[in-house]
Amino acid sequence: MQALITQxxxxxxxxxxxxxxxxxxxxxxxxxxxxxxxxxxxxxIYLPQKGKKSRLIELATKNAENYAHITSQKDEKNKEKLKTAFSQINQAL
Incomplete structure (x- = not known):
C-alpha cells in the first residue's frame, strides 16, 4: 500500500x-x-474504524469493486470482438 500511495x-x-x-x-x-x-x-493519514469516515471507506471499496467488475466485463467483450474479427480475417484469406 505504501508503494502504491507514494507512486x-x-x-x-x-x-x-x-x-x-x-x-x-x-x-x-x-x-x-x-x-x-x-x-x-x-x-x-487515518484508519477509520467507525463513523462517517469509515462509511466513506466502505463506499470507496464498493465503487472500486464495481469498477473492476465493469472493466472485466468490457475486457471480455473486447476479447470476443477480437476473436470474431480474427476469425473473419482468416475466412477471408
Missing amino acids: YYQHTPDFPKEILLPKSTENITYLEKWFEKNVQKKIC
Whole structure:
C-alpha cells in the first residue's frame, strides 16, 4: 500500500488534506514524513474504524469493486470482438 500511495502522489499535482486507508500500511509515519518532504505539506493519514469516515471507506471499496467488475466485463467483450474479427480475417484469406 505504501508503494502504491507514494507512486500515485509522485505524479499528481493535487494533494488532499487527509488520506483514509481501509487497513494499516507498513509505516504510516513514513508516509506522513514522505508527504512533508516531497509535497511540503502536512497530510494526515487515518484508519477509520467507525463513523462517517469509515462509511466513506466502505463506499470507496464498493465503487472500486464495481469498477473492476465493469472493466472485466468490457475486457471480455473486447476479447470476443477480437476473436470474431480474427476469425473473419482468416475466412477471408
